[in-house]
Amino acid sequence: MAGLLTGLLAGLLPAAAGAEAPLSAIDWLSRTVQTPGPGPGEIAAAGEAPVAAGAAPAQIVTTVIDGPNPDAIGLLPVATTGLPRTLWGTSTSEDLARLLREERIDTLPAIQGLLYALLLAELDPPADSDGRGLVYLARIDRLLDLGALDPALSMLEGPAIQAPEPFRRWFDVALLTGQEDRACEVMRETPEIAPTFPARVFCLARGGDWNAAALSLRTGEALGYVTPEMGELLARFLDPELYEGEPPIPVPQRPSPLVLRLMEAIGEPMQTTTLPVAFAQSDLRSNAGWKTRLEAAERLARTGAIEANRLLGLYTERQAAASGGVWDRVEAVQRFDTAISAQDPVAVAAALPEVWRHMERSELEVPFATLFGADLSQLPLTGAAGALAFRIGLLSPDYERIARDRTPLGGIEPFLIGIARGDLDGITPPDPVAGAVKAAFSRGARLSESYARLVAENRLGEALLIAIGDITDGARGDLRDVTAGLYLLRHVGLESVARRAGLELLLLERRG
Known part of the structure; x- marks a missing residue:
């Protein structure tokens, strides 16, 4: 966990480019427990309608999570994040929850790292926090949207067995990470958690009580709490031999983690490539094929959900089984890894251009730079290979040292070095985006009116969340937003986040 969190704060990894806006977590979570009903924007997963209100004690619907305010839960202490405990200040919980859940496609790696810090930090609850955990649940949902299930699971451990909404998220994380037996055990042993009929059937069967599972299924169908589609899926799960020779079930269009696991159990596993990125975590389990695990790891690496070393471990696990696609990336990474491990400048110079092309095409430049940027800077590379190694180094956590040790060769290098050092005085920006970056680092820069008001009103966390959007969207539109957000x-x-974001705006193909 420590390695993952370090990587997150470093702003390791970019989001996938060109993707359509994915379903948010509140849209694909399983309806596993009795709740008051979906909140604004929540959509129940197909086939998992909740049990009627009378199926659970009334207090389950209205209880507040016991113990410490969940909005104060976090994994990263102030000493690690550098964020003040009073970051949320006087902002309303509803405003913060809305901003935390906003989708950001193609967010810069450094900005992604800042978002992770905000999601995982130990902070005082907002001034209006009433114990319901609005900000807490929004942070969990954003982690789920990013596919960062390990930290989400850690933050859910306590509250998950105390109230339906945290448990609902914890149950799905367990399903996606292969820990469904533990989740079912907690569900069975916690009377405060009232499961829906599909969840009850699944857990009874996982516990070996097949007769009770079948009875629950028939009861749920008779009462109208199990849809025909879910009923057929559960029936095949309980008695697969009865359906031998039957045509496969139509592929669900919007499956929940429970549906994904049931489809796998009946021998009709679903491809996760078009599902929300959190589903890719299920493909990292040891029972998945190497190609499946590789593609899932690449997808998760783009959102910062796994650390770079885990991706490298998969790339170098064995020899490529074929050619084309991911296998070409595997061969290129292995060839480069061998060369740099041997500290062979000639071999590194020969392998670097090809592997970098693969990293650019798959938008894995920053994890590659995190892995190899420092080592590259120690090799006596010259010419095009030396220039490329320098740029890769600027995308690594060692960017400032690498810039300090570099004698600029002309072109954009003086400007890049200026960003890395935080001093652009007297350096001419090469294009409008660079101009927007320089404006944020100029001595005369001032807070924009909107940011100044938020800071003055003790709403710093809200300002940072807005800045994440401004920097991301401004690079594709109004560059004044980039300047305002960076400043x-x-x-x-x-400062480090601002410098790295400025470097990434100029060095990565995508801008924002």
């Missing part, structure tokens, strides 16, 4: 980061002490 806010510098103004509040997030």
Whole structure:
């Protein structure tokens, strides 16, 4: 966990480009427990309608999570994040929850890292926090949207067995990470958690009580709490031999993790490539094929959900089984890894251009730079290979040292070095985006009116969440938003995040 969190704060990895806006977590979570009903924007997963209100004690619907306020739960202490405990200040819980859940496609790696810090930090609850955990649940949902299930699971451990909504998320994380037996055990042993009929059937069967599972299924169907589609899926799960020779079930269009696991159990596993990125975590289990695990790891790496070393471990697990697609990336990474492990400048110079092309095409430049940027900077590379190694180094956590040790060769290098050092005075920006970056680092920069108001009103966390959007979207539109967002980061002490974001705006093909 420590390695993952370090990588997150470093802003390791970019999001996938060109993808359509995915379903948010509240849209694909399984309806596994009795709740008051979906909140604004929530859509029940197909085939998993909740049990009637009378199926659970009334207090389950209205109880507040016991113990400490869940909005204060976090994994990263102040000493690690550098964020003040009072970050949320006077912002309303509803405003923060809305901003936390906003989808950001193609967010810069450094900005992604800042988002992770906000999601995982130990912070005081907002001033209006009433114990319902609005901000807490929004942070969990954003982690689920990013596919970062390990930290989400850690944050859910306590509250998950105390109230339906945290348990609902914890149950799905367990389903996606192969821990469904433990989740079912907790469900059985916790009377406060009232399962829906599909979840009850699944857990009874996982516990070996097949007769009770079949009875629950028939009861749920008779009462109208199990849809025909879910009923057929559960029936095949309980008695697969009865359906031998039957045509496969139509592929669900919007499966929940429970549906995904049931489809796998009946021998009709679903491809996760078009499902929300969190589903890719299920493909990292040891029972999946190497190609499946590789593609899942690449997808998760783009959102910062797994650390770079885990991706490298999969790339180098064995020899490529074929050619084309992911196998070409495997061969290129292995060839380069061998060369740099041997500290062979000639071999590195020969392998670097090809592997970098693969990293650019798959948008894995920053994890590659995190893995190899420092080592590349120690090799006596010259010419095009040396220039490329320098740029890769600027995308690594060692960017400042690498820039300090570099004698610029002309072109854009003086400007890049200026960003890395935080001093662009007297350096001419090469294009409008660079101009927007320089404006944020100029001595005369000031907070924009909107940011100044938020800071003055003790709403710093809200300002940072807005800045994440401004920097991301501004690179594709109004560059003044880029300047304003970057300067806010510098103004509040997030200098490294601002510098890395500025470098990424210029060095990565995508901008925002």
